[in-house]
Amino acid sequence: MGLVLLGYFLGTLSFGWYGLFLGPIVVVLAVHFADKIFSDLVDDLLVS
Structure with missing residues (x-):
């Protein structure tokens, strides 16, 4: 929940009014x- 609010705040600062929608999407x-792709990449690097 806090990350979404941070996305709203930082999105509007960086993208203006469009950031209200782009911030939470980003x-x-x-x-x-970070959850799916990065963890798989790290697992592949550690196994090799």
Whole structure:
């Protein structure tokens, strides 16, 4: 919940009014990237 609010705040600071929508989308994509893709990449590097 706090990350979404941070996304709203930082999104409006960086993108203006469009950031109201882009900020939370960027936060959700970053969290999913860190959770799914980055963890798989780290596991592949450690196994090799």
